[in-house]
Amino acid sequence: MKIQSLEDLKTISQKTRGSIYHPNTIKVNIGMASCGIAAGARASFDKAEAAFSGDDGITICQTGCIGFCEQEPLVEILADGKPRVMYKNITEEKIVDAIEDYRQGLFEKKKWILGQMRKPLGIMEDGTENPVAKVSPHEGIPFLEEIPFYSKQVKIALRNCGYIDPDTIDEYIARGGYSALLKALKKMKAKEIIDEVKASGLRGRGGGGFPTGIKWATCAKHDGERSIICNADEGDPGAYMDRSILEGDPHSVIEGMLIAAVAIGSSHGYIYVRNEYPLAVKRLITAIKQAEGYGLLGDGIAGTDFCFTIKISTGAGAFVCGESTALMASLEGKVGRPRAKYVHTVEKGFRDGPTNLNNVETYANVPPIIIKGGAWYAGMGTEHSKGTKVFSLCGKINNTGLVEVPMGVSLREIVFELGNGVPKKKKFKAVQTGGPSGGCIPEKFLDLPVDYQRLAEVGSIMGSGGMIVMDQDTCMVDVARYFLDFLKEESCGQCNPCREGIKQMLDILTDICAGKGKKGDIELLEELGSMVQRFSLCGLGTAAPNPVLTTILYFRDEYEAHIKDKKCPAGVCKALFHYDIDADACTGCGLCAKKCPQDAIAGKKKEPHQLDQDKCIKCGICYDACKFDAIAIR
Numbered sequence: 001m002k003i004q005s006l007e008d009l010k011t012i013s014q015k016t017r018g019s020i021y022h023p024n025t026i027k028v029n030i031g032m033a034s035c036g037i038a039a040g041a042r043a044s045f046d047k048a049e050a051a052f053s054g055d056d057g058i059t060i061c062q063t064g065c066i067g068f069c070e071q072e073p074l075v076e077i078l079a080d081g082k083p084r085v086m087y088k089n090i091t092e093e094k095i096v097d098a099i100e101d102y103r104q105g106l107f108e109k110k111k112w113i114l115g116q117m118r119k120p121l122g123i124m125e126d127g128t129e130n131p132v133a134k135v136s137p138h139e140g141i142p143f144l145e146e147i148p149f150y151s152k153q154v155k156i157a158l159r160n161c162g163y164i165d166p167d168t169i170d171e172y173i174a175r176g177g178y179s180a181l182l183k184a185l186k187k188m189k190a191k192e193i194i195d196e197v198k199a200s201g202l203r204g205r206g207g208g209g210f211p212t213g214i215k216w217a218t219c220a221k222h223d224g225e226r227s228i229i230c231n232a233d234e235g236d237p238g239a240y241m242d243r244s245i246l247e248g249d250p251h252s253v254i255e256g257m258l259i260a261a262v263a264i265g266s267s268h269g270y271i272y273v274r275n276e277y278p279l280a281v282k283r284l285i286t287a288i289k290q291a292e293g294y295g296l297l298g299d300g301i302a303g304t305d306f307c308f309t310i311k312i313s314t315g316a317g318a319f320v321c322g323e324s325t326a327l328m329a330s331l332e333g334k335v336g337r338p339r340a341k342y343v344h345t346v347e348k349g350f351r352d353g354p355t356n357l358n359n360v361e362t363y364a365n366v367p368p369i370i371i372k373g374g375a376w377y378a379g380m381g382t383e384h385s386k387g388t389k390v391f392s393l394c395g396k397i398n399n400t401g402l403v404e405v406p407m408g409v410s411l412r413e414i415v416f417e418l419g420n421g422v423p424k425k426k427k428f429k430a431v432q433t434g435g436p437s438g439g440c441i442p443e444k445f446l447d448l449p450v451d452y453q454r455l456a457e458v459g460s461i462m463g464s465g466g467m468i469v470m471d472q473d474t475c476m477v478d479v480a481r482y483f484l485d486f487l488k489e490e491s492c493g494q495c496n497p498c499r500e501g502i503k504q505m506l507d508i509l510t511d512i513c514a515g516k517g518k519k520g521d522i523e524l525l526e527e528l529g530s531m532v533q534r535f536s537l538c539g540l541g542t543a544a545p546n547p548v549l550t551t552i553l554y555f556r557d558e559y560e561a562h563i564k565d566k567k568c569p570a571g572v573c574k575a576l577f578h579y580d581i582d583a584d585a586c587t588g589c590g591l592c593a594k595k596c597p598q599d600a601i602a603g604k605k606k607e608p609h610q611l612d613q614d615k616c617i618k619c620g621i622c623y624d625a626c627k628f629d630a631i632a633i634r
Contacts, residue, residue, distance in 0.1 A: 002295030004303040006182050009173055016174035020164065022080040025059045028099055029076040030090075031162060033065035033247045034279055035240075039072035043092040051096045058099060064248020066162025068149055069401040071114055074162075077102045083138045088114040107138055115144035148417050149399050154380065156388050157205075157241075157364040158404045161248030166283050169290040172251040178296055180367035184259045185304055188370075190220065193263040197366065199374025201386030206231055206322070206359030207434070207463045208539070209385075209452045212366075215356060219346040220264040222354040228261050228269035228308075229350060229357040231327060235274070235319040236435030237486065238394040239466035242360035244402055245390075246273065246280035249364070250287035254297070254310065256363030259370060261308045264356055268309050272327050275314040284312055319436075319490035323538050324349070324357050326492065337492045338538035359464065361390055381407030385451030389465055393419045396426070396471040405450075412446040415469055427472040430554070434463025436483040437543035439550035440476060459550040461543060475572035476555040477562050481509040483547040491540060498541030501532035505548060515575040517563035522552060571633035574618045578634050583608035585630035592622035592631065 003009060019027070030036070030045045045060065052058040066074055071088035075098060078084040082105075087098050090112065098112060107113065116137060137143070144150055155161075164171035172178070184193050198213030219226060230253060234242040245253065257269045273281055288310055291297040299307045313331055320326050321336040328350045330336035349355025365387065369377045378386045385407040391414065394400050398420035405414065411431060415421065422428050430440045433450075439460030441448070448454050452462050470479065484506045493499045505528050508521050529545030536542045552559060561567045568576035581592075581601070586608040593601040593609060600616045603609030611622075623631040 002303075003178070003182075004295075005186075006179060009177075009179055009182065012170055013174045013176075016170040020171060020174055023059065023078065024080055025057050026077060026079045026082075026099070026103055027059045027061060029061050029063040029078075029162075030095075031065055031072060031074040032062040033161075033244055034277075035065055035069040035244075036072045036074065037279075039069075039089075040091045041073035044073050044075065044090055044095040047092045048095045048099065052099070057103070061165055062167070063164060064161040064166050065244045065402065067153075067158065067244075067402040067404075068114070068399070070399050074114070076117075076162075081136070083136070083141065084117040085138070085141065086114040086117065086144055087112050107141060110140075113141055115147050116141045117144045148420065149401070149403070152409060152413060152418060153404050154388050154406055155404050156368055156377075157245060157252075157361045157390050158402065159249070159368070160252060161244060164249065166248050166250055167286050169251060169287065169294065172249070176371070177251055177367075178255055180370040181255050181258050181262075181296065182302055184262050184370055185302055185306060190263050190265065193259060193370065194220065196370060196374045197263070200369045200377035201374070201381070202362065202365055202369065202377065203385065203452065204358055205361035205365070205389065205464065207461065209462060212358060212362055215346060215358070216260060216263050218344075219354045219356040222347050224353040225351075226264050226266040227350045227353055227355045228257050228264070228266045229328070229331070229355060230257055230269065230271040230363055231322065231324070231357055231359040232271055232273035232277070232280070233315045233322045233327060234277075234360075234464060235317075235322050235490075236464055236466045238468050239392050239435055239464050241390040241392055241402060241465050243274075243277050243280050245360050245364050246277065247283055250280075250284050251291065252364040252367060253360055254287055254291055256358075256366035257310065258296070258301075258308055259366050260356055260358070260363065262306060264354075266356070267307050269311075270331060270350075271310060271312050272315055272321075272331055273312060274317060276317055281312060281314060288312070318492075319486075320492045320538070320540055323540060326538070327357070328355065335492075337494050338540070340537060361465070382449060382451045382453075384453050389450070389462070391465045391467050393467050393469065395431075395468040396422050396474070397469040398423050407451045408449045410447050410449055411441065414450065414467065415446070419469065422469065422471045428469070429472055429474050430470045430476065432460070432468045432470070432479070432483075432547070433466070434461035434543075434546070435466045436486045437461065437540065437546055438463050438466070439546040440470070440479065440554065441550070442554040459546060459553060461546065473570055473572070475513075475568055475570040476551040476558050477509065477568075478513055478570075478572045480548045480551045481506065481513055484509060484544070487540065487544045491544075495535075495537040495541065497532050497535040498537065498544065501528050501536075502541070502544055504528055505532070505545065509548070512559065512562045513568075513573040513575070515562075515566050515573070517559075519563065521563060522556065522559050525549075526552060569633075571620070571623070577618070578613060579611060579616060579618060579620075579623060580632050580634045581609055581611050582630050582632045585628050587628055587630070589628070591625050591627070595621045595625040597621065 048060045075087045075090040202212040203209040326336040326338040390404045488502045529549045571577045588606040598615045600612045
């Protein structure tokens with residue numbers, strides 16, 4: 001079947017929608033994104049399939065990531081007339097019991113249950129409300145949208161992740177998929193599409209934050225063979241937003257690229273994705289084939305004269321290829337090196353033609369904007385940063401995972417409400433936003449609204465949306481050294497300021513962490529950082545000093561302690577501290593001695609223990625194991 005009209009989409013939707021919202025069997029949706037599989041979802045899936053093979057009353061299905069990675073494997077079970085229940089940590093040993101309990105209406109195992117849903121949290125792309133299944137909620141089970149992790153979330157880019165089978169185009173269509181494409185093709189002119197995107201205030205979600213509508217309009221003005229490129233080369237440590245969208249909802253990205261192609265007049269597109277994302281690549285290939293089968297990619301799309309093809313190119317893992325000109329060079333088969341942008345890529349980009357490049361999250365936002373209107377999207381967020389943003393929470397935080405919130409939500413709300421704060425009742429110290437080139441934001445700015453301008457004001461960047469939380473045991477000098485080491489390795493080495501400046505800064509930081517810091521080092525780091533920012537060729541270099549400059553600005557006392565006192569207050573830099581046992585706090589429980597791999601701790605039961613400094617390798621195991629704060633950092 002080739003889809004020709006909205007009526008064709010509605011026909012497919014009506015056939016499939018029931019299985020999503022009120023299936024006539026018990027439907028088991030197992031989260032099979034990379035995070036779920038890493039936590040054991042593959043074994044759970046295989047066990048469920050084997051256990052219920054031939055059982056007409058049970059259907060085992062896969063879905064993407066619903067965001068709460070800390071609780072993986074996540075399993076949603078639903079049936080017509082029964083509550084939609086989300087189960088957490090459902091390993092191979094639990095999956096069969098969870099399904100059988102649901103079949104019998106037993107919900108006593110509260111520790112297994114995350115919550116129940118009134119309806120899926122993501123918006124419907126076609127503008128209609130999410131259908132509500134014929135459900136009688138079960139008393140005593142919290143609603144998912146009332147749980148702190150989800151309470152402030154508004155899912156637009158992540159609207160389908162965790163709710164549909166990413167390998168089934170019919171389920172995407174049942175959620176309103178491709179209706180925006182047909183509206184753009186048959187009811188709108190190219191300028192009207194661009195004007196709607198402009199009105200939305202959507203800015204590029206890959207890090208630069210350039211207004212998407214303006215980029216599209218500028219690209220459309222230039223003559224030549226125009227190209228559409230999706231940047232899926234997500235390289236920031238701790239960032240996995242793009243991967244989750246591609247694994248959970250690849251058609252949303254394809255539809256966004258198609259709409260962009262209609263708007264600027266392009267006939268071909270490329271998705272440049274990391275080779276380290278094999279599952280994302282696999283699901284993209286499946287999605288492209290399915291879209292071609294329905295006539296939504298290829299020649300004469302939806303019965304019009306519009307033609308568009310998409311090819312996938314896998315990158316070799318170079319961080320710098322996330323930069324637009326380096327990505328295009330790599331796509332052309334050249335070495336992935338940035339070039340100066342005195343001529344913008346919308347004029348001369350891929351193969352010297354006008355090129356529109358946006359990232360995964362940006363394209364995923366486009367279809368709902370076309371259906372619901374730019375004003376609807378602009379109604380969320382702040383004056384200069386509209387809509388929602390997906391963030392990955394990782395590091396020293398209780399609730400690791402993906403969250404999508406309106407721009408303007410404070411760091412405090414994200415870290416302490418959605419993220420549930422720092423583990424083990426330790427003190428929050430800082431949060432780094434924007435990946436390895438981002439800045440470290442201290443506690444005093446926790447009430448800062450998160451948008452492009454406000455983050456820049458405190459020396460950080462939005463980046464692609466990574467957030468790494470740090471606690472009292474984090475050494476900020478070592479953090480700066482770690483990220484600068486990463487950036488040195490990833491620099492293309494093409495320009496002197498970046499190549500030599502980052503190396504010199506790293507050498508100074510390495511000496512400081514090794515107890516070899518000297519007077520004037522802090523000032524020299526500031527001078528070098530300013531030079532690298534001002535004179536580097538591309539965004540990698542201009543942003544690289546951020547971790548160093550912000551840690552000096554907000555944690556200068558730690559630098560001075562390393563240099564003047566030869567101490568690491570956090571107990572991370574091994575040359576600058578040692579562990580000792582506080583005799584007044586030690587209860588003689590012996591746990592530290594049992595855990596010590598060097599047998600460096602000894603003492604009688606219920607009496608203060610002693611630590612042999614000659615044997616101690618400063619591994620920190622005793623510090624983590626002690627429940628009485630008796631292990632001191634000296």
